[in-house]
Amino acid sequence: MRKIMVDLQLCMGCNSCEIACAVQHSQSGDLFEALKEPVLPGYRLRVRASYGMPFPLRCEQCEDAPCIDACKSGAMARDPETASVQIDEDKCVGGWMCVMVCPFGAVFPDMERGKAVKCDLCRGHERPACVDACPTKALSYVEPDEFAARYMRAEAAKTSTEAE
Amino acid sequence: MRYLIIGNSAAGLNGAEAIRELDTDGEVTIVSEEDYPPYSRCLIPYFMEGKVSEDDMLYRPSDYYQAHSFRIMLGRRVVKVDTSKMEAQLEDGERLMYDRLLLATGGSPKIPDTTGMDKEGVLGFRTTRDLHAILRALKDTRNAAVLGGGCIGLMAACGLRAKGAEVLVVIRSPHLLSQVADAEAGEMFRRRFEENGVRVISGASVDEVRGDARVAQIHLDNGEQLECQLIVVGKGVAPNVTFLEGSGVAVNRGVVVDENLQTNIPEIYAAGDVAETTDVVTGEKAVNAIWPCAAEQGRIAGANMAGQARTYVGSMRMNSAEFFGLPLISIGVTKPPSDEYQVLSRRQETRNTYRKVVLKQNKIVGLVMVGEIENAGVYRALIQKKADISSVKDRLLDRNFGYPDILPLVAGDRQRFSEPEWRHSLISYRR
Numbered sequence A: 001m002r003k004i005m006v007d008l009q010l011c012m013g014c015n016s017c018e019i020a021c022a023v024q025h026s027q028s029g030d031l032f033e034a035l036k037e038p039v040l041p042g043y044r045l046r047v048r049a050s051y052g053m054p055f056p057l058r059c060e061q062c063e064d065a066p067c068i069d070a071c072k073s074g075a076m077a078r079d080p081e082t083a084s085v086q087i088d089e090d091k092c093v094g095g096w097m098c099v100m101v102c103p104f105g106a107v108f109p110d111m112e113r114g115k116a117v118k119c120d121l122c123r124g125h126e127r128p129a130c131v132d133a134c135p136t137k138a139l140s141y142v143e144p145d146e147f148a149a150r151y152m153r154a155e156a157a158k159t160s161t162e163a164e
Numbered sequence B: 001m002r003y004l005i006i007g008n009s010a011a012g013l014n015g016a017e018a019i020r021e022l023d024t025d026g027e028v029t030i031v032s033e034e035d036y037p038p039y040s041r042c043l044i045p046y047f048m049e050g051k052v053s054e055d056d057m058l059y060r061p062s063d064y065y066q067a068h069s070f071r072i073m074l075g076r077r078v079v080k081v082d083t084s085k086m087e088a089q090l091e092d093g094e095r096l097m098y099d100r101l102l103l104a105t106g107g108s109p110k111i112p113d114t115t116g117m118d119k120e121g122v123l124g125f126r127t128t129r130d131l132h133a134i135l136r137a138l139k140d141t142r143n144a145a146v147l148g149g150g151c152i153g154l155m156a157a158c159g160l161r162a163k164g165a166e167v168l169v170v171i172r173s174p175h176l177l178s179q180v181a182d183a184e185a186g187e188m189f190r191r192r193f194e195e196n197g198v199r200v201i202s203g204a205s206v207d208e209v210r211g212d213a214r215v216a217q218i219h220l221d222n223g224e225q226l227e228c229q230l231i232v233v234g235k236g237v238a239p240n241v242t243f244l245e246g247s248g249v250a251v252n253r254g255v256v257v258d259e260n261l262q263t264n265i266p267e268i269y270a271a272g273d274v275a276e277t278t279d280v281v282t283g284e285k286a287v288n289a290i291w292p293c294a295a296e297q298g299r300i301a302g303a304n305m306a307g308q309a310r311t312y313v314g315s316m317r318m319n320s321a322e323f324f325g326l327p328l329i330s331i332g333v334t335k336p337p338s339d340e341y342q343v344l345s346r347r348q349e350t351r352n353t354y355r356k357v358v359l360k361q362n363k364i365v366g367l368v369m370v371g372e373i374e375n376a377g378v379y380r381a382l383i384q385k386k387a388d389i390s391s392v393k394d395r396l397l398d399r400n401f402g403y404p405d406i407l408p409l410v411a412g413d414r415q416r417f418s419e420p421e422w423r424h425s426l427i428s429y430r431r
């Protein structure tokens, strides 16, 4: 399945992806309007620091997703069409079973609303908003294997030009 | 192939779904003593607190059985299993033949045999039946007593309080949540309960329930006598195994299963609160009676029953709960039994948070988080993977400790972290 893949070498930690994510998931879909909304939309992707390097943290859409088993209300499920892991917000009771088991810490508890939020790959849109927003193309929406092959090729090209 | 599943809950339903994924033609029958659509009993407290409607308690949609071509038999109890004839017998005498059988009968509340516990108004907190009995009893209840200070007892206490009852919690241990957390966390929750009008009596147990047909008072072994018209018992659950007597299926603390969730009888599997599995943290046999384990075990048992060999890595003791707005997550060993363990902990009074990480030989074996619970799963992954955390030890109590902190650790131990997700997240990682 296609996922959001990151080229950590290109990420400069500008947070554009985070903002695009929040806007996409706001009620109005507009940055300035979104800021006025009574409940700020939760970011489903968060740019965190890893030993001084930016790391855009997001759901890995695990093949054997522990959050699906853990969810006691049946709100977390695999979308049969895209194979992505999705939360049905209406069913979510904020029991935080998913928060307890997500190995990446990529399901975020929205304590105010009592709902868990995570990357939904911008369901219903052609591409996740963060991917479009990234100025350095650090993010892409691809099959992981394809991303790996492309990354390796690019790295190889880099070393060969360096060698010249 | 005829598959028979006893139990219509986390383990049974996930088992049935796993079977259906692999075997589209097999005959799948689900039998359940409870006469109720596929609901999650974990939502009973949310219903009492008015957070969800009865419809929202459904774990799967109501057209679910039909959509998966499951034959469903609700309100029917299995009383006997004949392993030589490969059939299960129902209370009304009907016999159901099987080629593969999944035991997913869960557990029932343990009610102490104290004098008077058989009176009207003494209830468990397990099923929708219990829920409705409690709601009925609440109509003429002013004072309710909860016996037991574990997650179930405390959820009941919150529910009863939300319904306007005066609530008393009686616990034998010195602090609340003694099985799932530690004294520090227990004290934080005691304060939270007391602030919300719930009285907690610790270090005492009920030695007599008094009243005529219905309970009227409880008498404690510390001499106190208290009025109450309703008692909710939250003192643990015992696996539902009586129907297995004489069947030859091996039962210890629960039904004994191997790593494929198969019992000693090859055609029979068990999963969920009824099954005794290996705890990954302690390495000991245990019944870890929680929803995530039941669902996962059901899924793996189902796959094995349908012919796809799958192994279960083991269960883990873990809990996530929220009482009067204060969240708790606890995993593994929370009260180290010896000085082989090392404890890192930090309490922040101003934020009302607490975090404790229990280590053994530089591996995390336990976690308690109160107030702030983000990233709990990252600790859990380290526990499950038994990873050496020496390189991040000084970060474990950081408020934002999370996946980015363990990137070098994971990258340096790719064999241990071999699942595709870990690999994918590290493709472009350079140290």
Ligand SMILES: Cc1cc2nc3c(=O)[nH]c(=O)nc-3n(C[C@H](O)[C@H](O)[C@H](O)COP(=O)(O)OP(=O)(O)OC[C@H]3O[C@@H](n4cnc5c(N)ncnc54)[C@H](O)[C@@H]3O)c2cc1C
Residues within 6 Å of the ligand: A072, A095, B006, B007, B008, B009, B010, B011, B012, B031, B032, B033, B034, B041, B042, B043, B044, B045, B076, B077, B078, B079, B104, B105, B106, B107, B125, B126, B127, B152, B155, B240, B243, B271, B272, B273, B274, B289, B290, B291, B292, B294, B319, B320, B321
């Ligand atoms: C109030 C409450 C809150 C909870 N909250 C949480 C929580 O927040 N997190 C968590 O992880 N866990 C929680 N739990 C525990 C969780 O509900 C259980 O671990 C889970 O339900 C176990 O699922 P199971 O399928 O093994 O068994 P059960 O859910 O117990 O289901 C057993 C099934 O078997 C059927 N059955 C039993 N005996 C027979 C028989 N002889 N013949 C026919 N059918 C039979 C029953 O009708 C039922 O359908 C909670 C439990 C309760 C009661």
Ligand code: SF4
Residues within 6 Å of the ligand: A010, A011, A012, A013, A014, A015, A016, A017, A018, A047, A054, A056, A133, A134, A135, A136, A137, A138, A139
């Ligand atoms: S938008 Fe791109 S460069 Fe900016 S933080 Fe996100 S991933 Fe990194």
